[in-house]
Amino acid sequence: MRPKAIAFATYGGPEVLQITNTDIPEPDPDQVRVAVRAAGVNPYDWKVRSGAMAAAVPLELPYVPGLELAGTVDAVGDGVGALSVGDEVSGPAQHAYASYVVADAARLMRRPATLDAERAGALPVAAEAAHRALAELDVMVGETVLIHGAAGAVGTLATQFALDRGARVIGTAGGAGLSRVTELGAEAVGHGEGVAERVRDIAPHGVDAVLDTSGAEVLALSAELTGDPARVLTLADPQGAQRHGVRFSSAGPGRDHTAPALEQALALHERGTLSLPLHATYPLDQAAEAHRTGEAGRLTGKLVLTTG
Structure with a gap:
């Protein structure tokens, strides 16, 4: 055949x-x-x-x-x-x-x-994007990171990678995604109207960095929560990034994080947490x-x- x-x-x-x-x-x-x-x-x-x-x-x-x-x-x-x-x-x-x-x-x-082969075949692109974004945001041990769309594929991996870096993670999601975010070890917050207030309820001093994987018109409120647009990065909303003066990241020459991303993902898998x-x-x-x-x-x- x-x-x-x-x-x-x-x-x-x-x-x-x-x-x-x-x-x-x-x-x-x-x-x-x-x-x-x-x-x-x-x-x-x-x-x-x-x-x-x-x-x-x-x-x-x-x-x-x-x-x-x-x-x-x-x-x-x-x-x-x-x-x-x-x-x-x-x-x-x-x-x-x-x-x-x-x-x-x-x-x-x-x-x-x-x-399994299905998850292995679905891993490289999402893992690379998650790792690249956190590296460009320079997420450090002890920082509080807000991840929009934390229950999606990229958001799930970014949540795990950030926790593995020693950060505190607040993740937005909806419906069944809220429990998935909690199961990962992050603090789940419902997305949609009022999300900024819900984040402030559990992080009254704001957050250190924000990663947007959702593209859901969250960049303006994210810049307010950090007080620093340079520490807000979106993988999903390039036009919004330009409007609000925050960062947009996409894969490209010299920006490929595939090797360290797969290495970190495999380390999590070996620990049974991926x-x-x-x-x-x-x-x-x-x-x-x-x-x-x-x-x-x-x-x-x-x-x-x-x-x-």
Whole structure:
């Protein structure tokens, strides 16, 4: 059976995602080929598919989306010494919606048998964003950090990473997310109208830093709570960041925190405390449905595609 991939040949809605036959790729000297078991689905994927990023990120069509995976090393490049055929790995990789993908060997981590492939495949992008944001905010031991959207995938990891740094974490969420935030060891606060007052009730002197993963019009009140817009960072609201004079962070050259992020996540896993919620998993050929679910919002965790 020929390997498969999900690709779009034109920009549009989820229906433009189509399953297609592909050739088995060959790794460059510093790469490995991975037989994919799981691939994370991220907002970036449906933004590029829709054409919303066409001007900023021109693509050669047809294009196979996907930024992260977990799977089994199937072949190694001549210059790779740290990984071998048969190793279970996870990490960032382009065009991950496929049966086989080539990836830079240096950016992959070995997946422990105790970490299931679905969560391992959903981990790299969210972990990198969470780690990068906390590093750019320079969160220190003993500081109080407010994380908006603390029950989501990035927020959940940012909460765990901040607690692991020795910070006090207040996390906003709604519904069942409130108990999830509490279970992580943070102090949960309901989001929405009146959130600033609820935060002040438990942190009367304000907070030292704020991370917004929600994009829910919280930047002005966040700057008030810190008294310092430089210690407010959003991963989800670049226009709001510009309006309110706070910081926006996105992945880019020289800003990649994948290695330390996966190292910290793996350390938490080894201690038995790593939590990464999954909203749903879909077979690879149902990628369009995964995109529909993602674009509808109200996710309780990551979306994942599986190949078998």
